[in-house]
Amino acid sequence: MKRYQNIMGGLLGVLCATGAAHAATLTIATVNNPDMLQMQKLSPQFTKETGIKLHWVVLPENTLRQRVTTDIATNSGNFDVVTVGTYEVPIWAKSHWLDPMTGLPASYDVKDIFPSVRKGLSYKGMLYALPFYAESSVTYYRTDLFKKAGITMPKHPTYKQIAEYAAKINDPAKGVYGICLRGLPGWGENMAYIDTLVNTYGGRWFDMKWQPKLDSAAWKNAVTFYVNLEKKYGPPNATSNGFTENLALFSQGKCGMWIDSTVAAGTLWDPKTSKVAHDVGMVDAPVAVTPKGAHWLWAWSLAIPKSTRKEADAKKFLEWATSKQYLALAGKTFGWVQTPPGTRISTYDNPNYLKAAPFAKMVKHAILTADPNDPTLKKVPYVGVQFVAIPQFEGIGTEVGQQIAAVLAGQKSVEAALKQAQSSTARTMKEAGYH
Structure with missing residues (x-):
């Protein structure tokens, strides 16, 4: 039993x-x-x-x-x-x-x-x-606003043109801002976009000896351009806006342009989720001095x-x-x-x-042409377009993102922020044994 x-x-x-x-x-x-x-x-x-x-x-x-x-x-x-x-x-x-x-x-x-x-x-x-x-990254824009302003968006815009267009379509009195860009600090938030901007300005995170280059002219030019563009033609409180917040702003008709992820296209072109579904255009991510690293993967x-x-x-x-x-x-x-x-x-x-x-072929092209193994004008020891593929980057990118957000919020100058970013990054890399 x-x-x-x-x-x-x-x-x-x-x-x-x-x-x-x-x-x-x-x-x-x-x-x-x-x-x-x-x-x-x-x-x-x-x-x-x-x-x-x-x-x-x-x-x-x-x-x-x-x-x-x-x-x-x-x-x-x-x-x-x-x-x-x-x-x-x-x-x-x-x-x-x-x-x-x-x-x-x-x-x-x-x-x-x-x-x-x-x-x-x-x-x-x-x-x-x-x-x-x-995903990769592209430039979204409002075709109706461009038509009203009498301007035509080229297939391959430059950042100089983007600034000119933002000025012409900016209309904050009617709740429309010339451009929306990520301002929320984080290595995968504001820095994902700013990295591509720095790349196309000819900048890089590190040289071949793993020395940080955040105090270079390319970084200063890129960050200065970004801050000026956002302050003049962006929405208020931009440091609170990451991908999700800007997607909502554009979908609600509050952004004239937005440089960000290709994945947003499905939401923006769908009348069920976007008030501007019939007035959206898409072109390549803008270029400054080099096309290298201008769009991410x-x-x-x-x-x-x-x-x-x-x-x-x-x-x-x-x-x-x-x-x-x-x-x-x-x-x-x-x-x-x-x-x-x-x-x-x-x-x-x-x-x-x-x-x-209708955006499908362009998204495919952007994804297939982004090159993490050759992301910058000058040679680098790392892989990654909008990040550096080392364990330390999560902390480094977040710290630098906070410094740049402080500039956008009017709390410090570009020079002071990049000096601090250079110093903290050099210290982290030294402690990690890179040099």
């Missing part, structure tokens, strides 16, 4: 464990961008198909990065799936913080992902995250931390959320114009998407 009870107890234990596994709940950390919010809305379909429940932690970009980095670095295990980008993935993979994306089924079709995106999410030839959407992606105990279920979610089937589901549910862009070759062969998204 006792033996029978033991056997039954063991069977019940197995059944309970199996039931628990099927009722697993994944905790997902993601950013509050429109495409991720759509993923959250579509996720009941994943639960319906798999039985796996999802708990969402949706955060602003800067907060997400802090929370996820701390959680992974301390091996806390609070998240089973994390949203990361092309900066973090190779660095975290090297530190053994992420599970590799091996054993993907043939139906997932890894080779359908753009090669440059795959490369950006790999370490030593192995993929460590799956891309949810990929980024992929918001999903990865599995080593600290999770739910690897198999987490991997199922990653495969689902980044698959061809998911892209089709998003297109049918929200309209093809809102399909997460920039990751798969097949998206840009899809007639439904191409018909709904």
